[in-house]
Amino acid sequence: MNVLMGFYFIGVIEMWKHKGIEFRREIQDVNGADMLAYLGRNQKEVLHRVNLENKSVMKAIRIQKEVVLIKLAILDKELILSFPQLIHPTMQIAKAATDFVDEWFDLSRDLQPFYDLAHRDEILKEVVLAYKGLRIIAVEELFEALSWSIMGQQISLQVAYGLKQKLVTTFGESVVHDDIEYWLFPSAEKVASLNVEELRNLSFTQRKAEYLIGVAELIATDQLNKEQLLVMSLGEMETRLTAIRGIGKWSANYVIMRCLRHPDAFPLADVGLHNALKKVLNQSEKPSLAEIEEWAKNWSGWRAYATFYLWRTLQE
């Protein structure tokens, strides 16, 4: 059975090799330790669960109509994907899950041009040496990415994670494995059906509640989708997203960076970015927006990656 399945999978999923109940992909230039640190940075995260001892992350994802739990070990030279709740994953599920991981960790991107650029940049030079192999971790679902940017506006990450936890555990779906609950972000359809009061009960502000429901309606009615955005230029993406009530330049660029994966998206107004620059430059005050824009000229093409690497410095 396994031999047959092995032949079946090979060739279908190029980079991934099937061995027994596991799928393995050899990796280079992936900084697993820092990826796991980023994934595990907040205790209130409910959409995945990191286990630093076995260097793995567990996450429930939706494949077609099915909810599938995946376990991904991130080792030095390879990724190991397995399905804790499935004895015989179908080819369709294996293909979708490996595709998910490839995109989640931006595995197809060659970071060498970014390293070259950073090596010539006084601000990024040491940061990029320190975290080399860190890749932008995606928020794959457009609705989740937009929601997260709305929840993150103005307030601290702690409060934002608290809002997300309440939203997800109140209106999302979950699967249970070994007595642990793994959550999926609620669907746009579900959130579009809510009223403002129901979100206010979860400590959302009036505004945040209105924004979230509005975005949910746009996605649920397919007036907005990831496919239409992905074919746009960076500027067009920003224009389209900032036309949505509740989505300003910061949120738009956050979504473009984390979900649409444009490597040059740049959340200029981001407080985390400001604090990271203050820290890296060892200054007593946060830099001005004008200064940051000036420095960022040298990061052109890779400003999203520059931002993600700078964020990483805040966790230490």
Add this chain to the structure above:
DNA sequence: ATCCAGGCTCCTG
């Protein structure tokens, strides 16, 4: 206590 958190809209003058 006061200020600041991975901002945005809307209302003033």
Add this chain to the structure above:
DNA sequence: CAGGAGCATGGA
């Protein structure tokens, strides 16, 4: 059209 109030909550 620039500038500022208001949002709601938790941690320093």
